[in-house]
Amino acid sequence: MERAIGVARIFFVLACFATLLLISNLGIGLWVGDLNGDAAAVKEASQVYTRARIKQDEQAIEEAEAALRVAADNHQPTKKRHSLHFLLGVFTAVVCVLVNAISVTYFIGTTKWCNEVVDAYSLDPEFAHKSTRLKKSTFPWSLMGILTIIMIVAFGGASDPATEISSTADWVSVHFILSILGTMFLVFSFLQQVGKIGAHYDIIQEIVAATEKRKQELRQVEV
Numbered sequence: 001m002e003r004a005i006g007v008a009r010i011f012f013v014l015a016c017f018a019t020l021l022l023i024s025n026l027g028i029g030l031w032v033g034d035l036n037g038d039a040a041a042v043k044e045a046s047q048v049y050t051r052a053r054i055k056q057d058e059q060a061i062e063e064a065e066a067a068l069r070v071a072a073d074n075h076q077p078t079k080k081r082h083s084l085h086f087l088l089g090v091f092t093a094v095v096c097v098l099v100n101a102i103s104v105t106y107f108i109g110t111t112k113w114c115n116e117v118v119d120a121y122s123l124d125p126e127f128a129h130k131s132t133r134l135k136k137s138t139f140p141w142s143l144m145g146i147l148t149i150i151m152i153v154a155f156g157g158a159s160d161p162a163t164e165i166s167s168t169a170d171w172v173s174v175h176f177i178l179s180i181l182g183t184m185f186l187v188f189s190f191l192q193q194v195g196k197i198g199a200h201y202d203i204i205q206e207i208v209a210a211t212e213k214r215k216q217e218l219r220q221v222e223v
Helices: 004-032 033-053 058-120 125-158 168-222
Strands: none
Touching: 004 058, 004 168, 033 058, 033 168, 058 125, 058 168, 125 168
């Protein structure tokens, strides 16, 4: 049963790592700056430059070209920071999904083991029932955790000016608020799952003890 303890420790470490990534990327998101504003400035300067070329006004073209160059230079650092935020966000999302998937996989495997051992040694069915109830109470936290990180990523995409959606700036605040609330919920869900994995380990220990007792009883009967 050292393996069960190992899973609990691995889950806790991964949950801490996922939490660190979430908080770090939230900070990087604040550091990005006004990405939509800079992108809008580049787009507007580009349109002015295009109109100047159509009119073939040399002075207007030079002024528009200079304005476009300034807007592009201002946009470049913001764009680089956003790229870092985007890549770290994708990695963070994958890690969060993985952590929740580990919890689901653990309970599927161990609950099946509990049911099989209880049936094989004719133990108290309550052992299996407690294991199943714990599994069912954990799955909603795992599922909601996965859906939460998907929502954060989805609204992040909606606020990205690269999508060419006219309302991207309107989604920035929504993405920011959802990121804060989502991070808080994910941390809470990780704590819930860590606690339930630990509680399930206690059930496994009870089953192991009951199994050893039943084996001794069977050996005495054979003698």
